[in-house]
Amino acid sequence: MNSDGEYEDIREAVLRALPKSAAISSVEYEGPEIAIYSKAPKILLDDGDMIKALARKMRKRIVVRSAPEVRLSFEEAEKTVRELVPPEAEITSIDFDTSRGEVIIEAQKPGLVIGRSGATLREITRQTFWRPNVQRTPPIESKLIKQIRYIIQSEAETRNKVFREIGKRIHRQQILNNGWIRLTALGGFREVGRQAIFVQTSESNILIDCGVNVGTPSRAFPRLDMPEFNID
The missing domain is CATH 3.30.300.230 (GMP Synthetase; Chain A, domain 3)
Structure with missing residues (x-):
């Protein structure tokens, strides 16, 4: 099929x-x-x-x-979110991902935005019809994080197309029955958050994590030059 x-x-x-x-x-x-x-x-x-x-x-x-x-306008949704979330949560920004219907809430205390057992999140969804995505405000203002979040939001349509293509491969029936798998370590395993694993099967090639060492430019990236890893 x-x-x-x-x-x-x-x-x-x-x-x-x-x-x-x-x-x-x-x-x-x-x-x-x-x-x-x-x-x-x-x-x-x-x-x-x-x-x-x-x-x-x-x-x-x-x-x-x-x-x-059926979603509320940006202005109405933001007003509702601020009414539902206690001031102690210290919301720093509210953005919207229109392609996925998400309201992205950045706060100093995300636990207060979530509420007990997720009660506040459910109420936000019921009243605004936007799905909340709660993120913690970085302790130190970072231009890099802002740029990453901007790209994620501005390229939402492209991201969704990629998700749909990946989804087709995930949900399709298995093509081959010889179930072999190979894992290649691309480095960074002795540093927190730096590991990179290249997983190969008879049907797919998957890169799991790709940590960057921003403090040491000479060895910032995993071994992406390994012959097993071909981004093309």
């Missing part, structure tokens, strides 16, 4: 399992997850067991997102 046929099977399974009142607008691959976009997300959010049961049945990770047309 080709990837398009498998996608249609997944989409049909989702539509059969969920009530029509949920007004499902699309079902998308997002890397290892199946994203369900709904025009009436409250129905799915208020009955979390429905999604859990579907995830168990399909053996997939499922995330619910609201369709763009």
Whole structure:
């Protein structure tokens, strides 16, 4: 079965399992997850067991997102977030990822944004229809972190296309049955956060982590010049 046929099977399974009142607008691959976009997300959010049961049945990770047309405007959503989150959380910025329907909340104390057992996050989702993504404010202002976050948000559409392509490969049926695997260490294992592992199988080549040593330019990167690693 080709990837398009498998996608249609997944989409049909989702539509059969969920009530029509949920007004499902699309079902998308997002890397290892199946994203369900709904025009009436409250129905799915208020009955979390429905999604859990579907995830168990399909053996997939499922995330619910609201369709763009039902989300509050940036101004209304930001106002609601600041009303729901206690001032003690010290929110430093609020941004929006329109392609994934996420409101990115940066705060000094992210635990207060999350709330007890995630209660505040759920309330933000119910009232704004934006999915909260909470990040801790860096202890020291960093231009590098700001640039990385800017690129992540500005290139959201490109990132989503990559996620969809990766999702097709993750969720498709296995092509080959000879299940061999090889791991190549590309260096940095004696330094915290610096390890880089190149995983090869009969079907895929995967780079896991790629830590950079910013303090020592002469050996900043893992051994990406190894013959086993070919970025092309």
